[in-house]
Each structure stands twice: as structure tokens, then as C-alpha cells.
Amino acid sequence: MFAFRRTMAAMAPQASSALKQAGKVVCIGRNYADHIAELNNMKPKQPFFFLKPPSSIVLPGEGACLRPKGIVMHYEVELALVMGKLVRDLKPDDTQGALAAIQSYAIAIDMTARNAQDEAKRKGLPWDIAKGFDTFLPMSRVIPKAAIADPQDVELFLQVNGETRQQGSTNLMIYRIPRILSDISKVMALHPGDIVLTGTPAGVGPVQPGDVMRAGVRVGGREIEEGKIDIP
Amino acid sequence: MFAFRRTMAAMAPQASSALKQAGKVVCIGRNYADHIAELNNMKPKQPFFFLKPPSSIVLPGEGACLRPKGIVMHYEVELALVMGKLVRDLKPDDTQGALAAIQSYAIAIDMTARNAQDEAKRKGLPWDIAKGFDTFLPMSRVIPKAAIADPQDVELFLQVNGETRQQGSTNLMIYRIPRILSDISKVMALHPGDIVLTGTPAGVGPVQPGDVMRAGVRVGGREIEEGKIDIP
Ligand SMILES: [Mg+2]
Ligand SMILES: [Mg+2]
Ligand SMILES: [Mg+2]
Numbered sequence: 001m002f003a004f005r006r007t008m009a010a011m012a013p014q015a016s017s018a019l020k021q022a023g024k025v026v027c028i029g030r031n032y033a034d035h036i037a038e039l040n041n042m043k044p045k046q047p048f049f050f051l052k053p054p055s056s057i058v059l060p061g062e063g064a065c066l067r068p069k070g071i072v073m074h075y076e077v078e079l080a081l082v083m084g085k086l087v088r089d090l091k092p093d094d095t096q097g098a099l100a101a102i103q104s105y106a107i108a109i110d111m112t113a114r115n116a117q118d119e120a121k122r123k124g125l126p127w128d129i130a131k132g133f134d135t136f137l138p139m140s141r142v143i144p145k146a147a148i149a150d151p152q153d154v155e156l157f158l159q160v161n162g163e164t165r166q167q168g169s170t171n172l173m174i175y176r177i178p179r180i181l182s183d184i185s186k187v188m189a190l191h192p193g194d195i196v197l198t199g200t201p202a203g204v205g206p207v208q209p210g211d212v213m214r215a216g217v218r219v220g221g222r223e224i225e226e227g228k229i230d231i232p
Numbered sequence: 233m234f235a236f237r238r239t240m241a242a243m244a245p246q247a248s249s250a251l252k253q254a255g256k257v258v259c260i261g262r263n264y265a266d267h268i269a270e271l272n273n274m275k276p277k278q279p280f281f282f283l284k285p286p287s288s289i290v291l292p293g294e295g296a297c298l299r300p301k302g303i304v305m306h307y308e309v310e311l312a313l314v315m316g317k318l319v320r321d322l323k324p325d326d327t328q329g330a331l332a333a334i335q336s337y338a339i340a341i342d343m344t345a346r347n348a349q350d351e352a353k354r355k356g357l358p359w360d361i362a363k364g365f366d367t368f369l370p371m372s373r374v375i376p377k378a379a380i381a382d383p384q385d386v387e388l389f390l391q392v393n394g395e396t397r398q399q400g401s402t403n404l405m406i407y408r409i410p411r412i413l414s415d416i417s418k419v420m421a422l423h424p425g426d427i428v429l430t431g432t433p434a435g436v437g438p439v440q441p442g443d444v445m446r447a448g449v450r451v452g453g454r455e456i457e458e459g460k461i462d463i464p
Contacts, residue, residue, distance in 0.1 A: 029358070051358075053258075055255060128281060128283045128359075134419070187300070188287050188365060189366055
């Protein structure tokens with residue numbers, strides 16, 4: 001059954017519902033210098049990672065992000081990689097190997113319970129609850145790989161109630177995709193269907209119930225249809 | 233495909249290979265008072281949780297736990313619950329609902345990169361790397377539900393090179409199973425096939441490459457065959 005699931009994921013790259021089949025969602029923290037500054041964080045000497053449960057994924061048409069009682073809920077728009085191959089011990093300079101291991105892309109909003117995360121940081125406790133509430137991972141449909149010629153040269157954006165809050169090029173990542181996949185794959189093998197979130201540019205902030213979020217990605221100034229996220 | 237995987241997991245409760253199909257592995261920290269004391273931790277005012285990636289699971293016969301370079305690797309034997317139903321917002325006093333949601337059990341060793349975890353705690357960083365290396369979640373075969381009449385009354389044990397290091401009753405859990413499932417399910421829905429680790433009794437410690445670990449569970453003093461873990 002293990003092999004079977006992996007095969008299904010590999011066979012159906014375009015089925016967005018397959019995103020929920022991910023064996024894991026691995027996310028990098030603090031990967032854009034401007035976002036580090038706004039949260040008063042230190043620039044990490046090396047990348048660090050956390051997990052989000054696949055059960056937190058909300059696909060287009062599935063509804064809103066639910067704010068749990070007492071939670072300050074922040075958005076973080078990110079480029080997501082959907083893996084197409086088993087990756088172990090990738091070399092950090094293996095750009096070609098990294099790109100070959102990516103099956104497709106998506107846009108994701110790494111919703112974060114900021115007050116719960118701040119408390120976890122202060123107490124030295126895990127981040128997983130702060131990152132893992134149900135509906136805390138809105139994702140777009142799958143973006144075909146061919147639609148993004150260079151994943152380090154696309155523009156992410158996020159609007160709240162029609163106002164642009166985040167807008168930044170993936171060119172501003174501190175640790176680029178081959179390094180991210182290298183670091184992860186030295187710790188845990190990446191399997192087909194696994195999802196990797198690559199960090200968020202500046203502009204993160206809170207949303208309230210009823211706020212409308214729109215996020216997406218532009219390539220050469222043109223918005224990609226499959227990358228749209230509309231949260232009612 | 234989403235529904236399909238869940239269905240497969242629900243249909244094949246006894247197939248141990250299905251454990252690797254888990255949508256997530258959720259673990260409670262510091263759930264036995266004696267273990268809290270040995271790590272000089274504070275007793276948490278409420279339970280806290282972290283995730284392990286399903287890719288870290290090692291099933292019987294699949295080999296050893298690999299110690300990454302520079303890592304101090306600790307064992308933590310735990311009772312694992314394999315969920316059989318979708319659980320949301322379970323009430324903490326709903327003992328019957330909690331038990332009904334469990335499909336089966338297993339024994340697990342929550343291998344932990346203790347030095348990496350200590351550093352993460354100190355820096356307020358996520359625990360996921362320290363908990364998530366490949367081979368850091370040895371599990372037994374699936375234990376049929378009927379083999380454990382009362383999951384709060386079994387004895388966990390772990391031996392290293394024939395010497396008993398951990399031995400404690402699940403009766404010593406600070407937060408019991410209904411409360412654990414309640415707290416998790418208020419944050420993230422538990423789906424069929426998801427795995428919950430319930431904490432470790434005292435006696436955790438390091439293992440070196442070449443050490444032989446044996447872990448398991450006794451019910452009424454008798455070891456359960458399916459619950460055996462043998463790490464070469
Ligand atoms: Mg964590
Ligand atoms: Mg993020
Ligand atoms: Mg543990």
C-alpha cells in the first residue's frame with residue numbers, strides 16, 4: 001500500500017486533490033531577509049524546518065480559514081514544491097537534480113497562530129500546534145511545472161480585502177531551492193507527493209474572520225491561473 | 233484519491249505496512265512525571281504536541297536506527313494509537329468516544345536527536361528536525377485492539393543490549409488517552425490511519441550504532457507478540 005500510494009501520486013501530477021495525499025509538508029522558516037526583520041528574528045546561520053500536517057490543507061472551493069478562539073492568525077504566502085521523485089542526500093549545488101526532483105508547483109498560505117508560536121518560542125516548545133490547525137494551509141491548484149521556467153524568478157503576492165500586503169520575488173530567498181531540498185533530504189527522505197514550502201517575503205500580518213484573502217503568483221508579470229487562492 | 237487512501241487504511245487494520253500510510257504522526261511531550269524529572273523539564277500546565285514525519289517509520293525487519301553524524305540519539309518507548317475514525321472536537325471526558333475512535337495499537341520508539349532538540353529549545357526553534365530523521369520512528373507490527381483491554385494498564389519496556397532501561401505502566405500517564413485525543417482533535421482532525429504517540433516513561437538515554445534495542449508491551453505480565461520491536 002505504501003508503494004501503491006506513491007505510485008498514484010506520481011501518476012496523477014495534475015490532480016490537485018492529490019495534494020492532500022502528501023506524506024508530509026516540510027516548511028523552511030525565515031527565508032526572506034525582509035520577513036526576518038519584520039518579526040525581529042535573527043537571520044539563521046543555517047536553514048531550519050518545521051512540519052505542517054497534511055490535514056491542515058484547504059483546497060480551492062473548500063471554504064475559509066477558521067480562526068480558533070484566542071488565536072492571532074497570520075498569513076504567509078509561499079511557493080510550494082510538489083516532489084516527483086525520492087530524494088535523499090541531495091548535494092546543495094545540484095541545481096539540476098533539485099529541479100528534476102520537482103514534479104509541479106503550487107501556491108500556499110502558511111497560516112500561523114502567531115501568539116501561540118510566540119509562546120512556543122519563548123518556552124522552547126514545538127511549533128506544530130501553532131502551524132497545524134485545521135484550515136491553516138490553503139493551497140492553490142497544482143501548477144504544471146512547465147508554467148514556471150525558473151522558480152527563483154516568480155512574484156508571490158497576497159491581498160487582504162483587495163489591498164496588497166505581500167509582494168515579493170522568489171529571487172529574494174536567502175536559501176535557494178537546491179539548498180533547501182539538500183538540507184531537508186539529508187535529514188528526511190523526500191518522497192513523491194511530499195510538499196515543500198519555501199518561505200515567505202515581508203508583509204505578513206493578521207486576518208480576521210470575514211477578511212477576504214487573495215494570493216497568487218506572477219511569471220513575467222502575468223498571473224498564473226492555477227496558482228490562484230481565493231479565501232472567502 | 234484522498235477518500236481512497238483513507239478507505240484503504242480503514243479496510244486493512246491489520247496490515248502493518250499501512251502504518252507508513254499515516255497522514256500524520258502526532259506525539260505528546262512530557263506525559264510521564266518520572267520522565268519530566270529526568271530531563272529537568274517543567275511539568276506542562278497543559279499537554280503539548282509535536283509531529284514526526286511518517287517517512288521516519290521503520291517497520292520490523294527493515295533494519296537499524298541510523299545515527300546521523302554529530303547527533304546524540306535517545307530512545308523513548310511509547311504506546312501508539314492507530315486511529316480508525318475521523319475525530320474532531322472530542323470531549324476530554326468522552327472515554328468511550330476515545331476508545332471507539334482507536335482502531336488498533338502499536339509500540340513505537342520516538343527516537344530523538346537530544347542535542348539537536350536541546351539546541352532547538354534554547355533557540356526557540358521547531359523540534360521537527362530533532363524528531364524527524366529517517367529511521368527515527370521504529371514501530372512494531374499492528375496490535376489488534378482486542379489484545380489490549382485497557383490501554384491505561386499495560387507495561388511498556390525497552391532494553392539496550394539486554395539491559396532494561398525503561399519499564400513503566402501506561403497507568404502513569406499525566407494526561408490520559410481521552411484527554412490527549414481531545415486536545416489534538418480540537419486543533420487538528422484525526423483521520424483514519426493517523427498515529428498518536430502517548431509519551432514515554434522514565435529511563436530514556438542514548439544508544440550508539442551497534443547497540444541492540446528491544447522494546448515491547450506486557451499485558452497482565454505477558455508480552456504481546458505483535459508489539460515486539462527488535463533493532464539490530
Ligand atoms: Mg515543531
Ligand atoms: Mg512560513
Ligand atoms: Mg516522546
